[in-house]
Amino acid sequence: MSMRIGIMGYGNLGKGVELAVKCAPDAELVAVFTRRDPSKLQIKTPGVPVVAAAEAPQWKDKIDVMIICGGSATDLPVQTPEYAKYFNVIDSFDTHAKLPQHFANVDAAAKAAGTTAIISVGWDPGLFSIARAYANAVLPNGKDYTFWGKGVSQGHSDAIRRIKGVKNGKQYTIPVQAAIDRIRSGETPDLTTREKHTRLCYVVPEEGADLARIEEEIKTMPNYFADNDTTVKFITEEEFVRDHSGMAHGGFVLRAGATGENGETKHLIEYSLKLDSNPEFTTSVLLAYARAAYRLAGEKKFGAHTVLDIAPTYLLPSSAEEQRAHLV
Amino acid sequence: MSMRIGIMGYGNLGKGVELAVKCAPDAELVAVFTRRDPSKLQIKTPGVPVVAAAEAPQWKDKIDVMIICGGSATDLPVQTPEYAKYFNVIDSFDTHAKLPQHFANVDAAAKAAGTTAIISVGWDPGLFSIARAYANAVLPNGKDYTFWGKGVSQGHSDAIRRIKGVKNGKQYTIPVQAAIDRIRSGETPDLTTREKHTRLCYVVPEEGADLARIEEEIKTMPNYFADNDTTVKFITEEEFVRDHSGMAHGGFVLRAGATGENGETKHLIEYSLKLDSNPEFTTSVLLAYARAAYRLAGEKKFGAHTVLDIAPTYLLPSSAEEQRAHLV
Numbered sequence: 001m002s003m004r005i006g007i008m009g010y011g012n013l014g015k016g017v018e019l020a021v022k023c024a025p026d027a028e029l030v031a032v033f034t035r036r037d038p039s040k041l042q043i044k045t046p047g048v049p050v051v052a053a054a055e056a057p058q059w060k061d062k063i064d065v066m067i068i069c070g071g072s073a074t075d076l077p078v079q080t081p082e083y084a085k086y087f088n089v090i091d092s093f094d095t096h097a098k099l100p101q102h103f104a105n106v107d108a109a110a111k112a113a114g115t116t117a118i119i120s121v122g123w124d125p126g127l128f129s130i131a132r133a134y135a136n137a138v139l140p141n142g143k144d145y146t147f148w149g150k151g152v153s154q155g156h157s158d159a160i161r162r163i164k165g166v167k168n169g170k171q172y173t174i175p176v177q178a179a180i181d182r183i184r185s186g187e188t189p190d191l192t193t194r195e196k197h198t199r200l201c202y203v204v205p206e207e208g209a210d211l212a213r214i215e216e217e218i219k220t221m222p223n224y225f226a227d228n229d230t231t232v233k234f235i236t237e238e239e240f241v242r243d244h245s246g247m248a249h250g251g252f253v254l255r256a257g258a259t260g261e262n263g264e265t266k267h268l269i270e271y272s273l274k275l276d277s278n279p280e281f282t283t284s285v286l287l288a289y290a291r292a293a294y295r296l297a298g299e300k301k302f303g304a305h306t307v308l309d310i311a312p313t314y315l316l317p318s319s320a321e322e323q324r325a326h327l328v
Numbered sequence: 329m330s331m332r333i334g335i336m337g338y339g340n341l342g343k344g345v346e347l348a349v350k351c352a353p354d355a356e357l358v359a360v361f362t363r364r365d366p367s368k369l370q371i372k373t374p375g376v377p378v379v380a381a382a383e384a385p386q387w388k389d390k391i392d393v394m395i396i397c398g399g400s401a402t403d404l405p406v407q408t409p410e411y412a413k414y415f416n417v418i419d420s421f422d423t424h425a426k427l428p429q430h431f432a433n434v435d436a437a438a439k440a441a442g443t444t445a446i447i448s449v450g451w452d453p454g455l456f457s458i459a460r461a462y463a464n465a466v467l468p469n470g471k472d473y474t475f476w477g478k479g480v481s482q483g484h485s486d487a488i489r490r491i492k493g494v495k496n497g498k499q500y501t502i503p504v505q506a507a508i509d510r511i512r513s514g515e516t517p518d519l520t521t522r523e524k525h526t527r528l529c530y531v532v533p534e535e536g537a538d539l540a541r542i543e544e545e546i547k548t549m550p551n552y553f554a555d556n557d558t559t560v561k562f563i564t565e566e567e568f569v570r571d572h573s574g575m576a577h578g579g580f581v582l583r584a585g586a587t588g589e590n591g592e593t594k595h596l597i598e599y600s601l602k603l604d605s606n607p608e609f610t611t612s613v614l615l616a617y618a619r620a621a622y623r624l625a626g627e628k629k630f631g632a633h634t635v636l637d638i639a640p641t642y643l644l645p646s647s648a649e650e651q652r653a654h655l656v
Binding site: 266268317 | 347634
């Protein structure tokens with residue numbers, strides 16, 4: 001039983017879903033939808049049509065799950081509730097503060113239409129949320145830590161590029177190894193923002209720009225850099241393209257907890273990811289949850305869900321019997 | 329809403345559940361059941377009755393979940409289906425090869441009685457099964473590795489103690505760091521038993537025993553030690569009691585996988601546990617799944633389940649809204 005996948009939006013995520021479908025034994029790509037001119041978009045899978053986003057509703061009965069590959073700031077708050085009217089949908093909405101509102105909007109649309117939606121899928125939110133949930137459930141007396149990196153933060157890179165005199169820029173978030181080592185050694189420190197991550201910025205300046213001012217503006221920028229130890233390196237456009245086009249990322253979720261009469265017995269749960277490509281991994285997660293949405297829809301479990309609402313068994317192409325025999 | 333917990337069997341696991349109930353905001357211990365003479369058993373929680381196992385059926389309406397703390401070899405195959413006639417039940421059945429049969433037996437009993445059972449709960453099987461399932465789902469093109477230790481293997485310790493001239497013995501399973509490092513560095517090696525774990529045995533010999541023979545018998549024992557690099561150390565009974573009474577354990581689940589057009593993009597998922605007390609951690613997991621069983625029973629989802637069938641949300645005392653706000 002193959003699930004028929006649609007991709008809404010063909011950026012890094014859309015391209016990643018296309019690759020992930022190829023690796024899956026039970027998925028086929030039916031169409032890619034775009035807000036651009038479809039005739040100008042070349043995709044990698046031969047024979048799969050590129051369709052104008054506006055025509056998506058006509059594909060209602062030809063697609064089992066639509067994976068919405070837009071951005072969280074402006075695309076997904078509109079797109080996910082909209083397409084939930086026609087399709088089972090998956091998105092990677094990652095604005096934590098607005099998650100309850102997004103969930104409510106998608107839930108209302110999906111329940112009205114009789115579709116299944118899973119939102120905020122990926123690795124954080126996503127697999128890291130799951131790691132936090134399990135760790136909290138088994139060690140209620142404990143403390144969570146999430147570290148990101150080494151990897152590019154899009155938001156921080158954007159902030160650098162908004163500075164006058166900056167032609168291009170990229171920001172790497174780097175976890176502080178000493179902090180991770182302290183937790184691994186059994187401590188449960190209260191860590192400041194500065195103690196958890198450092199920030200490394202590669203900046204291509206415009207010709208004649210005041211480098212000292214740019215560096216100062218970055219390092220003192222509130223919310224983004226002022227609370228971290230930040231390093232700024234100026235490089236050429238050539239170096240930028242050559243050395244900083246990668247999309248590697250990763251991170252760590254740790255929970256240090258205690259059990260026993262007086263909390264004298266210590267335990268450490270650690271979950272970590274080391275990813276050569278953030279979008280390719282994220283979309284592999286999206287596709288696994290597309291499988292879950294497809295099955296939940298078959299069970300008439302309509303409305304919005306997060307990864308915490310989905311049992312692991314729904315993510316796998318194998319049967320429950322095979323899973324019990326080989327994975328449990 | 330507090331769930332009323334019963335403990336069947338008061339060994340290391342039963343004692344651990346008793347501690348875990350104290351840490352949980354939503355659980356209370358109602359009774360401990362034993363096959364021993366109840367009047368001779370002293371438990372730690374004041375005011376909680378110790379009851380003969382034979383009287384358990386009379387507690388049918390006073391207990392929401394019975395956590396069965398017996399052994400997998402002979403206790404659980406009988407006890408779990410038996411008590412599923414009266415209670416929602418949790419067990420830690422860990423004989424992988426017999427899991428399908430055990431599942432079927434418990435499923436039949438629970439469905440007939442209208443109860444909910446979750447079997448094979450703990451960390452392996454249990455949290456490690458979950459880690460394997462998620463990792464397989466998101467990286468279908470990849471390879472799994474599970475390492476155990478450093479920690480005591482009860483089966484291997486028993487095997488040592490059956491040797492003539494051995495008064496006492498304990499065996500530590502130790503993961504080979506070099507193997508883990510290879511996987512972490514991006515390799516996906518085929519590892520033999522010998523390349524994955526070493527075995528370290530502490531043996532208290534009987535007076536006048538032939539130490540060379542004992543060491544040889546251990547190191548060449550098929551299935552248990554012959555396929556590993558095994559070290560045997562002879563110690564006194566005093567040293568044994570002083571240094572080898574701990575129950576620390578842990579382990580690692582790794583999945584190295586690839587995405588991309590030609591599998592050129594590499595990813596590594598790692599889940600690890602470092603536990604001061606194997607039974608106290610295991611029972612913390614049992615209690616989290618007791619919460620899930622209680623809720624599933626409320627939804628009339630009767631029959632047997634494994635951890636792969638349970639969504640993370642069921643394990644937490646918080647509401648789905650709180651989870652979306654703080655954990656996703």
